[in-house]
Amino acid sequence: MIAIRGLVKSLDHRVVLNGVDLDVAKGETLVVIGRSCCGKSVLLKHVLGLMKPDAGTVTIFGKQLDQLDRAHLYELRMRCGVLFQGGALFDSLTVAENVGLGLSENTTKSKSEIADIVAERLEWVGLAGIGPRAPSDLSGGMRKRAALARAIAMDPEIVLYDEPTTGLDPITAEGINDLIVRLRERLKVTAIAVTHDMNSAFKIGDRIAMLHAGKIIFDGSVDQLRNSADPIVQQFIVGATTGPLEPL
Amino acid sequence: MKCPTLRVGHHKTICDCVVGAALCDRPLYAREKPVWRGRGGRATSPVVRPSSLQPSPPAFLIAPLAALADTSLVELIRDIGRRILRLTVYVGGLTVMIGRLLASLPQILGSARLVVYQMLTMGVRSLPLIILTSVFTGAVSAWQAAYQFQNFVPMRFLGTAVGKAIVIELAPVLTALVVAGRVGASIAAELGTMRVTEQIDALEVMGVDPVRYLVMPRVTSGAIMLPVLVLFSDFVAILGALVVAVLMVNLSATTFLNGVKLFFHMSDMYAGLFKASIFGIIISLIGCYQGFQTRGGAEGVGRSTTGAVVIASVLILISDYLIATMLFRV
Ligand SMILES: Nc1ncnc2c1ncn2[C@@H]1O[C@H](COP(=O)(O)OP(=O)(O)OP(=O)(O)O)[C@@H](O)[C@H]1O
Ligand SMILES: [Mg+2]
Numbered sequence: 001m002i003a004i005r006g007l008v009k010s011l012d013h014r015v016v017l018n019g020v021d022l023d024v025a026k027g028e029t030l031v032v033i034g035r036s037c038c039g040k041s042v043l044l045k046h047v048l049g050l051m052k053p054d055a056g057t058v059t060i061f062g063k064q065l066d067q068l069d070r071a072h073l074y075e076l077r078m079r080c081g082v083l084f085q086g087g088a089l090f091d092s093l094t095v096a097e098n099v100g101l102g103l104s105e106n107t108t109k110s111k112s113e114i115a116d117i118v119a120e121r122l123e124w125v126g127l128a129g130i131g132p133r134a135p136s137d138l139s140g141g142m143r144k145r146a147a148l149a150r151a152i153a154m155d156p157e158i159v160l161y162d163e164p165t166t167g168l169d170p171i172t173a174e175g176i177n178d179l180i181v182r183l184r185e186r187l188k189v190t191a192i193a194v195t196h197d198m199n200s201a202f203k204i205g206d207r208i209a210m211l212h213a214g215k216i217i218f219d220g221s222v223d224q225l226r227n228s229a230d231p232i233v234q235q236f237i238v239g240a241t242t243g244p245l246e247p248l
Numbered sequence: 249m250k251c252p253t254l255r256v257g258h259h260k261t262i263c264d265c266v267v268g269a270a271l272c273d274r275p276l277y278a279r280e281k282p283v284w285r286g287r288g289g290r291a292t293s294p295v296v297r298p299s300s301l302q303p304s305p306p307a308f309l310i311a312p313l314a315a316l317a318d319t320s321l322v323e324l325i326r327d328i329g330r331r332i333l334r335l336t337v338y339v340g341g342l343t344v345m346i347g348r349l350l351a352s353l354p355q356i357l358g359s360a361r362l363v364v365y366q367m368l369t370m371g372v373r374s375l376p377l378i379i380l381t382s383v384f385t386g387a388v389s390a391w392q393a394a395y396q397f398q399n400f401v402p403m404r405f406l407g408t409a410v411g412k413a414i415v416i417e418l419a420p421v422l423t424a425l426v427v428a429g430r431v432g433a434s435i436a437a438e439l440g441t442m443r444v445t446e447q448i449d450a451l452e453v454m455g456v457d458p459v460r461y462l463v464m465p466r467v468t469s470g471a472i473m474l475p476v477l478v479l480f481s482d483f484v485a486i487l488g489a490l491v492v493a494v495l496m497v498n499l500s501a502t503t504f505l506n507g508v509k510l511f512f513h514m515s516d517m518y519a520g521l522f523k524a525s526i527f528g529i530i531i532s533l534i535g536c537y538q539g540f541q542t543r544g545g546a547e548g549v550g551r552s553t554t555g556a557v558v559i560a561s562v563l564i565l566i567s568d569y570l571i572a573t574m575l576f577r578v
Contacts, residue, residue: 050449070457078455088446092438102454105461154454 001026001158001190006056007046009039016042018214019056029184029191031205033198033236035245038211040194041085044160047192048080049073060158078106081156085163085194087147089135095122096131099150106154121149124179126172141168148176152183159183161193165200177203198237210236342537345459349467349533352460362465370431370466370532371473375480381426382481385418386410386488394497403499407507410489412516416576419481420520421568424527427474428560432535435466436556439539440549448540458540466532474528475521482520519575526571527564534560 002024009017016039024030034040045051046058049065058065061076068076089098097104099121100114109117122128125145135143144167151159164180165173177200183189184204195201201208201222208225210218210233218225218233228234235243356363393409439462442448451458486508493504538556542548 045449048453050452074455074457077453080453082450082453084446084450086446088450090442090447090450091445101456105454105456150450150454 001028001060002047002192003059004043004046004056005059007043007053007058008055009042009046009051009053011042015214017046017053020211020214020216022209022216022219024190024192026190027184027188028206029180029189029193029204031201031208032192032194032211033196033201033208034194034211035236036196039214040211041162043211044082044162044192044194047160048077048082078102078154079156080158080160081151081154082160083144083148083151083162083164085166087135087143089143089147089150091135093135094131095127095133095135095138095146098135098146099131099153101150102154117153118149121153122146124152125149126175141172144168145172145176148179155187157190159189159191161191161195163195163197164193165195165197173197173200176200180204198239338541341541342533345463345537345540346533348457348459349463352457352464355460356464356468359460359465362461363468366465366469367473370427370469371476374427374430374473374477377426377430378423378477378481379484381422382419382484383488385422385481386414386485386490387492389413389418389485390489390492391496394493403497404503404507405510406493406497406499407489407504408510408512409507411486411508411512414485414489415482415512415520416516417520417568419485420478420524420527421564423478423481424474424524424531424564425561427477427528428531428564429557431470432531432556432560433553435532435535436538436542436553437549439536440542440552443540443542444545444548463533463536463540466536467529470528470532471525472528474524474531478521478524482517519571522575523568523571526567530563530567531560534563 002022004020004022007017007020008015020043022030022032032040032043042051046053047060049058049068052066061079063072063076065073065076089095090101093101096115096118099118103109103114103117104111118131119128122131125148127142127145127149130138130142130146135146138146144164148161148164151161161180164176168176180191180193181204184191184206191204193201193204205222207219207221209216210225212232218228218230220228225233225237231244234240235245241247390406390410393406393413394403397403397406397409439448442462448458448462451461490501490504493499494501535556538552538559542552
């Protein structure tokens with residue numbers, strides 16, 4: 001479903017991704033872990049063509065992104081949903097308009113149909129009744145959940161989650177984890193989730209990949225990750241300050 | 249890092265130097281390969297001083313040249329190069345955006361709601377400011393014209409001179425400059441904020457073309473609303489001039505207005521409105537492009553906003569001249 005080959009990207013004269021290979025099968029959720037600033041968000045931005053690779057290719061739905069014209073790229077993107085790290089809610093619109101924007105701009109659904117879908121998605125993320133409020137009036141965690149509702153509003157086949165549980169209290173975080181698992185099981189959503197939260201990673205991931213120094217240094221199941229002998233991987237999942245990586 | 253031409257030797261004596269830097273394909277002060285500094289660290293780019301390069305040529309030769317290099321002649325040349333490059337990239341990007349804008353024009357009917365909303369924010373909300381500036385523009389031009397006319401030109405021509413000046417130049421240009429400051433800046437700030445908070449990326453991934461959704465309504469409304477604002481400005485400025493003429497110059501209102509009507513050509517009016525439309529497009533387009541170009545948080549938004557006003561103002565004045573030479577044959 002998603003295939004990334006030899007992805008290289010430099011930003012500001014600095015190599016951020018240096019030959020990343022990743023595959024995500026249909027219906028699978030891949031969790032990407034890695035330290036702050038290692039390029040996880042940059043990796044996600046390549047999957048939908050928001051950034052162009054310096055070298056390498058990205059293929060989704062069997063189509064290589066750099067060979068698509070804009071119209072076809074938009075067609076593919078409409079089948080995808082993205083939860084941005086900062087939410088990226090449109091602050092000139094209400095929460096409900098945010099969630100419904102993709103539907104009202106890209107489909108012929110009537111206002112009431114859209115309102116029903118929006119209300120349903122907001123309920124899924126525990127924000128029922130928040131629709132008429134402005135994003136700037138919400139707390140950070142609520143904004144993240146509203147953004148999640150927007151990401152799944154168009155019944156996407158691929159969803160990219162950039163740190164879905166950061167900034168949420170443990171109980172809400174668990175609720176979001178459940179929701180992600182439910183989406184995978186019921187709607188057969190293919191997903192890439194980026195996170196630092198190991199608890200969430202173990203819970204939602206079918207597979208876990210670790211990004212370090214621009215490369216994927218580990219790619220395997222949750223059990224394989226737990227038993228990995230790689231000192232970097234071990235230090236990361238345990239969260240130790242001693243080991244091959246400097247804590248600061 | 250060493251100057252690669254050192255090994256070639258064709259200008260060995262002045263090697264690590266001005267000429268070296270100007271001719272080598274690899275610049276003397278080139279950044280070193282980025283250094284990975286891990287979390288949050290920035291790549292370092294140490295500047296290599298000529299003195300640290302080997303082998304050293306005779307001191308009497310190198311000293312003045314090194315001094316030159318230090319007084320930043322090289323930097324100057326490189327800076328000019330960088331600016332030209334940046335300008336080219338800017339114009340290129342702007343051209344691409346204009347292309348996408350034209351491609352999205354057929355969908356204008358579907359976006360009518362957005363266009364109307366922009367026409368409200370750009371046009372209606374600018375009106376009070378435009379009226380205020382126009383009254384005083386008209387008033388001062390009547391006063392100054394009267395001052396120049398006294399004892400030389402009959403005052404019944406006051407309306408003619410002031411009216412022409414207002415309709416052809418003053419109203420369109422001053423309105424455009426005021427709108428560039430008010431609307432151009434706010435477009436750049438709004439879109440810049442959307443850029444740095446990834447809202448534009450979010451539009452892209454939702455399959456909503458940001459050029460159609462954000463740029464097209466603003467440019468269209470700029471093209472439509474600026475002429476409307478200029479019409480108001482024409483009217484109010486002439487009114488301001490009339491007040492000054494009647495109260496301060498002791499002219500009768502009929503004399504002044506007859507003066508305005510004398511030699512009044514509709515084509516002058518149309519030219520003024522046509523110009524206004526072009527100015528409106530410039531203001532919105534530059535505001536949008538500056539917004540799209542924004543990088544680096546709140547500071548970046550501030551920079552884009554200033555840039556939008558400065559660039560739009562300069563382009564307004566330049567295009568005003570160009571349009572004048574095209575429309576008004578001497
Ligand atoms: N648009 C950009 N322009 C320039 N540099 C960028 C850009 N986006 C990201 N970077 C740089 O790329 C590097 C990786 O950033 P990225 O946002 O992918 O980190 P991350 O792994 O998502 O970190 P975090 O876990 O903190 O979100 C950073 O050093 C960042 O400064
Ligand atoms: Mg990130």
